[in-house]
Amino acid sequence: MKLFFRLFLALLVSTSSVYAWSLFSSSGEERYPGMGGDFTLQSAEGEISLKDLRGKVVLMYFGYTSCPDVCPTSLGALSTALKQLDSKEMQQIQPLFISVDPERDNGDKLQEYSRYFHPKMIGATSNLDYLQALASRYGAYFRKVEVENSSMGYAVDHSSTIFVVGKNGKLMDMIQHSDSPKRILEHIRMTLENRH
Amino acid sequence: MFKQLFPGLLLGLTLAMPAFAGTAADDLQVIDPWAREVPPGLTTSAGFLGMKNTGDKEHKLVAAESANTGMIELHTHINDNGVMRMRPVKNIPVAPGGTTTLQPGGLHLMLMMIKKPLKAGEKMAITLVFEDGSKKDIEAEVRHFSMENMQH
Numbered sequence: 465m466k467l468f469f470r471l472f473l474a475l476l477v478s479t480s481s482v483y484a485w486s487l488f489s490s491s492g493e494e495r496y497p498g499m500g501g502d503f504t505l506q507s508a509e510g511e512i513s514l515k516d517l518r519g520k521v522v523l524m525y526f527g528y529t530s531c532p533d534v535c536p537t538s539l540g541a542l543s544t545a546l547k548q549l550d551s552k553e554m555q556q557i558q559p560l561f562i563s564v565d566p567e568r569d570n571g572d573k574l575q576e577y578s579r580y581f582h583p584k585m586i587g588a589t590s591n592l593d594y595l596q597a598l599a600s601r602y603g604a605y606f607r608k609v610e611v612e613n614s615s616m617g618y619a620v621d622h623s624s625t626i627f628v629v630g631k632n633g634k635l636m637d638m639i640q641h642s643d644s645p646k647r648i649l650e651h652i653r654m655t656l657e658n659r660h
Numbered sequence: 661m662f663k664q665l666f667p668g669l670l671l672g673l674t675l676a677m678p679a680f681a682g683t684a685a686d687d688l689q690v691i692d693p694w695a696r697e698v699p700p701g702l703t704t705s706a707g708f709l710g711m712k713n714t715g716d717k718e719h720k721l722v723a724a725e726s727a728n729t730g731m732i733e734l735h736t737h738i739n740d741n742g743v744m745r746m747r748p749v750k751n752i753p754v755a756p757g758g759t760t761t762l763q764p765g766g767l768h769l770m771l772m773m774i775k776k777p778l779k780a781g782e783k784m785a786i787t788l789v790f791e792d793g794s795k796k797d798i799e800a801e802v803r804h805f806s807m808e809n810m811q812h
């Protein structure tokens with residue numbers, strides 16, 4: 465009986481301390497357990513690693529430059545949202561365009577494309593295997609498909625989501641394709657102000 | 661003035677040239693044609709418009725041409741659980757009395773091999789080609805992304 469009581473007490477102490485710890489470190493909590501994580505990509509200005517961007521909210525979008533509609537719509541909406549942020553907020557933001565079409569998108573072309581949407585946006589890519597593994601860690605999807613009856617040669621089927629990585633490097637939020645600039649802005653501010 | 665003249669003119673045309681009555685080009689009203697400005701270094705973009713069919717039979721858009729592009733294809737997007745799959749379509753039908761809209765995220769004119777960059781504010785001449793062989797010349801206004809997002 466005494467033993468049971470002691471076990472009970474131990475359990476009580478340990479659960480309450482876990483509870484207290486979780487209260488204390490709610491910003492370190494995993495919103496998407498097992499998803500996201502660090503990566504290194506190549507840009508026109510050299511390598512870019514997520515771990516060098518701690519302290520910034522990173523807005524990641526997977527796409528490709530010859531995407532005529534879906535990518536410009538999403539990046540345009542993101543750009544319009546970013547224009548609403550003040551300069552202090554903007555200092556804490558790093559937009560990142562990740563091309564999943566390294567065959568057609570090289571460093572300079574990617575950089576020019578990214579800057580068209582926002583002067584701070586970095587365009588980066590890697591080899592297909594690396595990109596495929598990275599996309600699946602974040603829950604993004606892309607696949608090159610041959611298209612018949614088209615002079616496109618191939619199309620890239622892809623998801624159209626803006627991934628929001630918090631200042632701690634953890635995946636914090638996903639913004640869907642159909643969201644308006646106003647809604648995108650709300651999402652960004654939630655992570656900036658740690659309100660999840 | 662024009663409104664009063666127009667039905668008369670139309671009637672006159674119909675009587676004078678019965679063979680031309682009710683072609684797609686006659687029946688379809690084009691609404692707000694525009695094309696997306698091309699980001700630097702690129703030669704692909706998309707064009708959008710609405711087509712309202714004022715006639716009593718279905719019409720189909722089967723092709724589009726422009727001196728400013730090497731090729732225009734008719735495309736759609738299939739949204740498959742958040743995965744956007746862009747695919748060519750053979751034609752774009754407009755039901756009698758109905759309106760078909762080509763818009764971002766869906767049906768579009770895929771502008772390929774663009775010869776000179778499209779800049780916001782410019783006009784791009786496009787010829788629409790219909791199944792019955794009739795054609796319609798339109799001018800699409802080139803828009804920057806900031807001009808699209810204002811509408812949201």
Ligand SMILES: [Cu+2]
Binds near residue numbers: 532736746770
């Ligand atoms: Cu297309």
